[in-house]
Amino acid sequence: MELRSLCRRFIFLGALCLGMSSLTQAATKVTDLYEISEVIAVGASTREQHQLMAQGLAKVFAKVSGDEAVLADDDINKYLQDAQSYLxxxxxxxxxEKRVNALGEVVDTQRLKMSFDPSRVNASLTSLGFPVWSARRPDIMIWVASSNNGVREILSADSSLAMADKVQQLADARGLPVVLPxxxxxxxxSLDVSELWGLFADPVMAASARYSADAILAGRVESVNxxxxxxxxxxxxxxxxRKYTVNGKSEEDIVDQVLGQISSRLSGQYAVYLNSLFQDRVVLRISGVNNLRQYHSVLQYVENMTGVSSPLVVSVTDDILRIQVDVSGDVQQLRDLIALDSRLVPEQYFASAVGQEPSNELRYVWNP
Structure with a gap:
């Protein structure tokens, strides 16, 4: 058996074992959701600075909600006009970087770094009728086969292609944690360029296993002119x-478009409407809480969950802690959000789990 075939068999078996042994997803916590950086000319006027602050706040609204539709909302301008108060x-x-100003002069630039108030951003999104997507988001493994002048190449983190940096920048702007091969x-x-070009799922998934990402985005991109x-x-x-077909004026334009669609797809599953009018009440039954330190850790974890409010400890028995919470959105969405964090593992994965889970109770094991 030739070396390539033998190696790929081991890689595929490794991917299969990894998939069978994975109990939870290993999502990344995005740390800069409410931060933005914009380029501005040195010596720019106060008015220009305020315009850039409004632009930055608009981008944060889109990043936190995961949905660019917020930028087309008729009422958004009243919030953007007050962007300074969110800072x-x-x-x-x-x-x-150098820029040419309105007078045709080449001028120096600087970066305006802004950090916005999360509570005010979330409250404004809620007022506008848009959801809030928490900082813990699925990792996306990105494979891109690019064809230019008949030459096909796979984009990688160490690639000489400038597109590698652009992919990372575009993903960061949307709050999407991504991994490049x-x-x-x-x-x-493990993955030949012809297999990636054909978007064959099995070899793409096998090659992605080593990166332990939650999702995979594979694409072929080619120039028409x-x-x-x-x-x-x-x-x-x-x-x-799911397949997407995207056309654009450049590679960058295409990647930005498809990342926008992926962001909308994921936010549709994980973003929560923080509206007290639409709530369910459930009990989180968490076992494996063996000491006071773990007790406080569990409480802090639940209190910080997006879309969860009014946590109330209803019982503590042996190593089992029951916490009643009000949930914005439906219970399945809460399950999906918890699945992005390895600290709570569904009880059914353990042989010790007995009895059927009550309809208003979600059972987990604490994994500190």
């Missing part, structure tokens, strides 16, 4: 496979 802090940093020998043995690019994408998540 917790802002600062200027040096920047090497290393492009090393293992990647080359200097002003037109076309692409097809395969998105794999939670056993679902």
């Amino acid at each position: 917790l802090s802002f600062s200027f940093e040096a920047n090497t 290393h492009g090393d020998l293992e990647d080359q043995l 200097d002003q037109q690019w076309r692409s097809t994408w395969l998105f794999i998540f939670n056993g679902e496979q």
Whole structure:
């Protein structure tokens, strides 16, 4: 058996074992959801700074909700006009980029870094009728096969292609944690460019196993001419496979469009409407709470969950803690959110689990 075939068999078996042993997803906590950085000319007027603050707040609204539709809302301008009041802090940093101003002059620039108040951003989104997507979000493994002038190449983190940095920047702007392949020998043995170009799910999933991402986005991108690019994408998540066709004026434009669609797909599952009028009341039954430190850790964890309010400890028996909570949205959405964090593992994964879960009780085991 040739080396490539043998190596790929081991990689596939490794992927299968990894998939069978994984009990929860390993989502990433995005730390800069309410932060934005914009380029501005050195010596810009106060008015220009305020305009950029409004632009930054608009981008934060879209990033936190996961849905660009918020930017088209008729009522959003009244919030953007008051963008300065949302700021917790802002600062200027040096920047090497040059720009041409309205007078045709080449001017130096700097970066305006802004941090907005999460509670006010969330409250405004709720007032506008949009949901809030928490900071814990699924990791997305991205594979891109690009064809330019008949030459096909797989994008990697170490690629000389400038597009690698652009993909990361575009994903960061949407609050999407992404992973690009290393492009090393293992990647080359596990996934051929022709397989990626064909968007064959099995080899793509096998090659992705080593990265332990929650979702996979694989695409083929090709130039039609200097002003037109076309692409097809395969998105794999939670056993679902969905295809997207995206055309644009550049590779960057295409990637930005498809990331917008993926953001909308994921936020539709995980973003929560923080509206007290639409709530369920459930009990979280959490076992494995063996000491006072773990007790406080569990309470803090529940109190910080997006879409959960009014936590109330209803009982403590042996190592089992029962906490009643009000849930914005439906219970399945709460299950999905908890599944993104390995600290609570569904009890049914353990042989010790007995009895049927009551309809108003969700059973988990604490995994500190």
